[in-house]
Amino acid sequence: MIRGACRRAAESPAEARRAFLAVMAWGYGRVGYGPFRVRRLLDAAPDAGAELQAAASALREAGPVAAYARLGNHGVARLAGLGPAFGTKFLYFCSPPGDQPALILDRLMSRWLRANAGLAVNEIRWSVPTYRRYLTSMYGWADELAVASDELEMCIFCEQAGLAGSQWA
Numbered sequence: 001m002i003r004g005a006c007r008r009a010a011e012s013p014a015e016a017r018r019a020f021l022a023v024m025a026w027g028y029g030r031v032g033y034g035p036f037r038v039r040r041l042l043d044a045a046p047d048a049g050a051e052l053q054a055a056a057s058a059l060r061e062a063g064p065v066a067a068y069a070r071l072g073n074h075g076v077a078r079l080a081g082l083g084p085a086f087g088t089k090f091l092y093f094c095s096p097p098g099d100q101p102a103l104i105l106d107r108l109m110s111r112w113l114r115a116n117a118g119l120a121v122n123e124i125r126w127s128v129p130t131y132r133r134y135l136t137s138m139y140g141w142a143d144e145l146a147v148a149s150d151e152l153e154m155c156i157f158c159e160q161a162g163l164a165g166s167q168w169a
Helices: 001-006 013-028 035-045 050-060 065-071 084-094 107-117 128-145 150-165
Strands: none
Touching: 001 013, 013 035, 013 050, 013 084, 050 065, 050 084, 065 084, 065 128, 065 150, 084 128, 107 128, 128 150
């Protein structure tokens, strides 16, 4: 359902904005402040649709790292209020079919990786080198395990969500 809503995100600012709204509804889940945060972000950036479309286009043309760079780098987001956790959710669902999609890098993933793999990735600060290192590690591990990289991500996420008592457990 969410992936279907994102299928046309690279086609126009309006489609990218619609895709973003679908992903944010999914990403915030039952958290009551989600609509407020999304509205604040969109109100502060009249060109949000164009920025999101550019990221979705970069994803299709040059891959996840290039798309991530379109959303932010060096600690600076192109859309004020959009952090890597929700930015990578948008990129994940906009990823074209294939074996190396954009992967979600959020607090739960970061905590698990730090505790279990010794991989320190900052999920709060936009950093292209950090995201590249995260993807390289996840793709490599997925290949070694003969699973899809997003399946590996989901396993790690679910494990950490259960440990954290998250709504996603």
